Amino acid sequence: MMDIPLNTDSTPPVTLPTPQRRSRLAFTRSDRFRRNATWLLMASPALIWIIIFKYVTLFGTWIAFTDYKVRRGIFGSDFVGLDNFRFLFATDTALRATRNTILLNVLFISAGVVFALIVAWMLFEVYSSRRTRFYQTMMLLPRFISWVVVSYFVFGLLATDNGLINTALRNAGLQPVGWYATPGYWPLILMVVSLWAGVGIASLIYLSGMLAIDPQLFDAARVDGANRWQQFRNVTFPAILPLVIINLLLSMAYIMNADFGLFYQVTRNQAVLYPTTDVLDTFIYRSLIVTKDVSMAAAAQFYQSIIGFGLVITFNWIVRRIERADEPLSLF
């Protein structure tokens, strides 16, 4: 049935490694060497993958400082200093993409937290394993659908000629809307799609946090005459607040990264919509594949990565400052 820890103790739902002691057996030096060698051998396939695709690729960031020519390779191309960055910020496009990335992420994150908290609270208040499981199944369903298919049904809803919404508007005697030609609607449309896609998982995280609260606290609150809302305000919410804050801060750390699928597929990559939907990830894609300006793409990528790195470090530092020693929640 449910795999959520039921409300028996007050530990947070964050799993932590139970520190295992070292082996009790006495080993000879050659034993120890052989064991370590086996472990290293076992680790090596994945390690080699990581080194090639995550560390060797770091040399590729050098492209951002060169006039990259495919034939001459990364280190054969001419060094141009910060010229690529100067070009990048000479037009409004990169700044617009940065603004869209940050503002839309802030919108999605804040709306997402509020919506997920409300849903989690509702699930918690009427908790019964059979029905909760049904709701969860439904709300997790979007996690299994690719962005391509999501774009198909968003089109089914918003298509200008025969979309469900325009059909309804026409039937109501109203003027149909050219959704795919009006950038102004898209922050809201994308927010709804992102809420739809994310509510299942986010509410599940908060629900498992709520289920971990000591039920005696609720009994005590009830004896004191607290109603449901007061119980939420004074017991439930404070108990999961650390979880909420940590989630918020960690999503803020990745605020420079947009979900490429959401912005590329759901908008059908319509250039008309770029003023409100072009984000850094779609901009980098276009520079790399469509206009084939690798140096420009690399400059935008480096700019995104380095600011992202700074944000991760900063927000992790904040999380470390507020976390309690007995429940470390920060990334590192």
Added chain:
Amino acid sequence: MATYSQELRERKRRDTDAVLGWLARNAVHIVLLIISLLCLIPLLLIISASFTDEIALTRNGYTLIPSEFSTQAYATIFRNPTVIIGAYAITIFVTVVGTTIGVFMMSMLAYALSRPDFVLRKPLSFLVFFTMLFNGGIVPYYVLMTQYLRLQDSVAALIMPYLVVAFYVLILRTYFATIPTDLIDAARVDGAGEFRIFLSIALPLAKPAIATIALFTALNYWNDWTTALYFIRDPHLFPLQYLLYIVQSNIEAMQLQSAVGNISTGPVPTQSARMAMAVLATGPAAIFFLFFQRYLVRGVTLGAFK
């Protein structure tokens, strides 16, 4: 000590609470039901459109119940099934091979990193972890794959990206670390080698975590279209989701062309046929979902989501 009147007042309050509580509970159930349906309706919309007669779809628009039931769309697809079967074969192959190899690689690394006696535990853990902080991103990856490894237009390009996910490695490591050392020592006393211990003790004990990671990895592969967008130009290697995308964007391009130059576009998959393809592409994942949902729920408790 409670007086009689206090008790009376208390009981009255409880009765009102019971009625209000009943009302509120049902209201909450209704709201949750609506949200659940909103998660389902988009899929129903696609399924319904795939079973709607093409002309009716153009005339009446998308509806939740087919305005004129027809299996024409599926018949069209299965009349010339080579393209979609090819895409299915690619996607299934990539998903099965990628998930198997990836989960095995990640588990071996995670197991090694979970051993307290492993001398390289700390530096290697940091090596894995640092990739979550700083990421070169797609541009260097693209240049490496196309200019140096020359893997464009190959199945390997489709398998490569999700083989190792640092976050999944850390989750698996956490899980492996809970296996008691005494258990492993017992196997050592019985003369089992380290790899043997991993295969016959650690892996079976970590089955819930491994199943969760396998599910996520399989989903990553099944729903992947970005890799093909960057690296695949050969139509024989199109995975299912990318085929869906190409079909839709080709139609838009053709519509644009015919609007501009009035070029005859030849047979184009109809709207309902495209929806039928979307149903065929999502169906297996949805069925998979119903069976393995509990691993997804467990993934939440394991902290598998950021």
